[in-house]
Amino acid sequence: MSGSPQPIGVFDSGVGGLTVLAHIRAALPGADLLYLADSGHAPYGDKSAEFIAARTRAIADFLVARDAAALVVACNTATAAAIAELRVRHAVPIVGMEPAVKPAAEATKSGVIGVLATSGTLESDKFAELVRRFGSQARVIVQPCPGLVERIEAGDLAGPETRALLEGFVAPLLAQGADTLVLGCTHYPFLAPLLRELAGEAVSLIETGEAVARQLLRRLAETDFSCGASGGTARFYTSGDPRRLEALLPRLWGAAAPVEPIG
Ligand code: DGL
Numbered sequence: 589m590s591g592s593p594q595p596i597g598v599f600d601s602g603v604g605g606l607t608v609l610a611h612i613r614a615a616l617p618g619a620d621l622l623y624l625a626d627s628g629h630a631p632y633g634d635k636s637a638e639f640i641a642a643r644t645r646a647i648a649d650f651l652v653a654r655d656a657a658a659l660v661v662a663c664n665t666a667t668a669a670a671i672a673e674l675r676v677r678h679a680v681p682i683v684g685m686e687p688a689v690k691p692a693a694e695a696t697k698s699g700v701i702g703v704l705a706t707s708g709t710l711e712s713d714k715f716a717e718l719v720r721r722f723g724s725q726a727r728v729i730v731q732p733c734p735g736l737v738e739r740i741e742a743g744d745l746a747g748p749e750t751r752a753l754l755e756g757f758v759a760p761l762l763a764q765g766a767d768t769l770v771l772g773c774t775h776y777p778f779l780a781p782l783l784r785e786l787a788g789e790a791v792s793l794i795e796t797g798e799a800v801a802r803q804l805l806r807r808l809a810e811t812d813f814s815c816g817a818s819g820g821t822a823r824f825y826t827s828g829d830p831r832r833l834e835a836l837l838p839r840l841w842g843a844a845a846p847v848e849p850i851g
Pocket residue numbers: 600601602604605630631632633634662663664665666685706709737772773774775
């Protein structure tokens with residue numbers, strides 16, 4: 589067993605992965621967490637798979653060099669573009685995101701589910717495979733949401749611009765009878781209160797952060813990873829402006845923390 593406890597490395601194109609980090613913190617209160625927001629290159633949603641794969645490689649190398657015991661790709665878009673390659677590159681357990689098409693297809697009563705995600709995720713082979721496997725149980729309507737991640741990165745979770753944008757994405761899904769909405773981008777759970785207001789109480793919102801934290805626990809249990817029962821630390825890095833992330837953390841992470849810039 590090594591002397592100092594190893595941290596868990598978590599990353600996203602920006603602040604979205606904080607919605608996953610919160611579930612990891614709840615599942616592992618004693619773990620030391622490293623979080624990297626690639627905000628200098630966000631959004632990933634409309635970038636090429638090659639660009640996202642290159643960013644993902646660089647970030648994974650950075651976190652593994654800081655002794656991460658496991659990596660969580662807290663980004664649906666990066667998972668779709670690059671997780672297979674990362675698993676070849678690094679021996680540590682690597683857990684990724686996947687839009688919750690299966691649970692949504694099982695939960696829907698109307699037989700129609702709406703998937704909100706980035707274009708990168710919705711156009712990926714991984715997503716096509718997901719719909720092939722589970723889409724026969726329900727009609728799956730996809731809705732790319734260009735511009736939404738930028739609003740969230742700006743900290744605008746409920747302003748008029750964000751509301752108008754989200755309403756434009758959700759209204760067609762509801763009009764087609766969707767009773768279950770998949771939040772297929774880790775940024776979107778920050779909009780859950782607004783989405784709930786726009787979609788109404790009868791519509792189910794499904795996100796995957798908690799399931800990913802459970803999967804991380806399962807993967808760590810196969811290793812000699814250990815941590816205390818409480819008191820874990822969280823350390824934040826960004827490729828964007830550290831002060832911007834520092835200003836958002838109290839609201840999006842629930843605590844202030846210093847943010848270190850990366851090159
Ligand atoms: N949070 C991301 C996801 O889960 C990426 C959003 C973006 O950068 O476009 O897909």
